[in-house]
Amino acid sequence: MEAKEISKAVxxxxxxxxxxxxxxxxxxxxRISSNDLSKKxxxxxxxxxxxxxxxxxxxxxxxxxxxxYLYTEIGKILGLDTVHPMIILGAGNLGQALANYVDFxxxxxxxxxxxxxxxxxxxxxVRGIEIQMLSDLPLFLKENEVEIAILTLPKIKxxxxxxxxxxxxxxxxxxxxxxDLDAPEDVMVExxxxxxxxxxxxYNLSEYRKEHEGM
Amino acid sequence: MEAKEISKAVxxxxxxxxxxxxxxxxxxxxRISSNDLSKKxxxxxxxxxxxxxxxxxxxxxxxxxxxxYLYTEIGKILGLDTVHPMIILGAGNLGQALANYVDFxxxxxxxxxxxxxxxxxxxxxVRGIEIQMLSDLPLFLKENEVEIAILTLPKIKxxxxxxxxxxxxxxxxxxxxxxDLDAPEDVMVExxxxxxxxxxxxYNLSEYRKEHEGM
Numbered sequence: 001m002e003a004k005e006i007s008k009a010v011x012x013x014x015x016x017x018x019x020x021x022x023x024x025x026x027x028x029x030x031r032i033s034s035n036d037l038s039k040k041x042x043x044x045x046x047x048x049x050x051x052x053x054x055x056x057x058x059x060x061x062x063x064x065x066x067x068x069y070l071y072t073e074i075g076k077i078l079g080l081d082t083v084h085p086m087i088i089l090g091a092g093n094l095g096q097a098l099a100n101y102v103d104f105x106x107x108x109x110x111x112x113x114x115x116x117x118x119x120x121x122x123x124x125x126v127r128g129i130e131i132q133m134l135s136d137l138p139l140f141l142k143e144n145e146v147e148i149a150i151l152t153l154p155k156i157k158x159x160x161x162x163x164x165x166x167x168x169x170x171x172x173x174x175x176x177x178x179x180d181l182d183a184p185e186d187v188m189v190e191x192x193x194x195x196x197x198x199x200x201x202x203y204n205l206s207e208y209r210k211e212h213e214g215m
Numbered sequence: 216m217e218a219k220e221i222s223k224a225v226x227x228x229x230x231x232x233x234x235x236x237x238x239x240x241x242x243x244x245x246r247i248s249s250n251d252l253s254k255k256x257x258x259x260x261x262x263x264x265x266x267x268x269x270x271x272x273x274x275x276x277x278x279x280x281x282x283x284y285l286y287t288e289i290g291k292i293l294g295l296d297t298v299h300p301m302i303i304l305g306a307g308n309l310g311q312a313l314a315n316y317v318d319f320x321x322x323x324x325x326x327x328x329x330x331x332x333x334x335x336x337x338x339x340x341v342r343g344i345e346i347q348m349l350s351d352l353p354l355f356l357k358e359n360e361v362e363i364a365i366l367t368l369p370k371i372k373x374x375x376x377x378x379x380x381x382x383x384x385x386x387x388x389x390x391x392x393x394x395d396l397d398a399p400e401d402v403m404v405e406x407x408x409x410x411x412x413x414x415x416x417x418y419n420l421s422e423y424r425k426e427h428e429g430m
Contacts, residue, residue: 011418015411019393042395078414079421093315097308103393103410109417148416172420174413178234178318180257188423190416192409195318196230198389199293201363201405202324203226205387206294208403 006054013051014074016041021071033064075107083108084172085145089161090152091116091124091131094176098150099126109148113140117157134161141168148172155179221269228266229289231256236286248279298323299387300360304376305367306331306339306346309391313365314341324363328355332372349376356383363387370394 020041024032038045052058055077058070075081086104088095091114098104099111114131116122121131132140134157140146141164149165151158151173158177165173172188175181183189235256239247253260267273270292273285290296301319303310306329313319314326329346331337336346347355349372355361356379364380366373366388373392380388387403390396398404 011415014418015414018414077418079417080414084417093308093312097312100308104413107410109413172416174416186423188416188419190412192412194407195322197405197407198319198324199230199233199295200226201387201389201403202294202299203229203292204403208401
C-alpha cells in the first residue's frame, strides 16, 4: 500500500474517521454507506471516498463500509497496532492530566516514565509510575526503549530538554510548550499550542460580533 | 478596516505572529524587517507581507515593522484588547491545569467560575475560585456575565452541558471533550482533540519509518 503524497488535511481527518467508526462500533453498527457516514460526520460522501481511496478504498460499491474492518485498517494506518512507549517531561497539572488519560493506553500509547525538576515531586506515583528527576533522563533513555516524549515544561526548559531527547535518539515529540522546537528532519514534532487555540476562538468571536452587531 | 474573507490558514498564523513579536519585545527589539521576521519564523517574507496586508499592512517600505505597534495591533485583531470572562466545566487535572495557566489571564481571559459534578470538589479553591456544582450552572449564567466556556468533561456530560451553555446565551466554547458539538451558527466552537493530535504524531512516525527503514 503506497501512502505517499498524502495531504496534511487528509491525515488530520483520519483520527476523526477513527473516532466516528469507534462510536459506530459502540452502537453495534456493522455496515455504513459513505452517505450515512457523511451525514454523521458533516463531510461530503465524495470527500470520504476520496480520502479513503488514498489508502486503497476499503468499500465495495453498493455495500458500504464494514465498520470494524475500516476501524481496524485506519488504526493500522495511524500506527495504533503497535505499542508506543512514552514519557512525560513535566509533572504539573497538564502532565498529570495526560498521564491519567486512560484512552491513550488503550490505543497503544504506554506511559513508561514521568520526569520533573521539582524535588518535592520525586517518588510520587502517577498511575503507578514514580516521578523521577529530569537529571536522570539521559540515563533512563539509554536503558529504556522510549518512542514518544511529551513536553509539558515551561518554554526555556523545554528547549534544553528537547536537545537531550534528540541527542538520545527520541524520534517523536508531542510539544505543549509555548515554543517552536528546532528538530532535525527525522524527528517528528506535533505541537499543541493551547493559548493559540484560545486566541483563535477569541478572534472568531470578535469577528462575528463586528459583522453582526456593527462596530 | 475590513476583515472579511480571511482564510482560516491566515487566522491560524496570527497567534504565532503574536507569539514571536512578544518574544522580540522581551529581547528589546524595536524594529524588524519582514526578511528577519521570516528567518525567525521559518515562513517566507512574502507570506508575512501577504498575511499582514489582509489587515492593512502595518509596515513601511524599507523601514520594516515597529515590533510593539504590530504586536498591539495583532492583539486587537485577536480580540485581546478586551476582557473575556470565562468558566471551566470539569475540575479534573486538565481543568485545573487550564485554570492555573497564568498566561491566559494576562491576555484578558479571566476565569470567573469552575464547575464539576463531583461533590468532593465542592468549595475547593483553584486560583482563588471555589469549585461549584454543575447543577448551579444555569443560575450562575443568569447572574454573571460569561463569554467563554471551557469544556473538559467526559463526552456524554459535555453534550448535555453544551446545550445548557447555548440555551443560556454562551457564544464561545473551547471544547476538550472527545466529541464534535452541535452548535448553532452564532456559537463559536474551537476544538482541542488531544488524542487526535497524538494519533497524527504516531501516523507521521510510522510513515517516516516505512519510508526510511523499508517495511
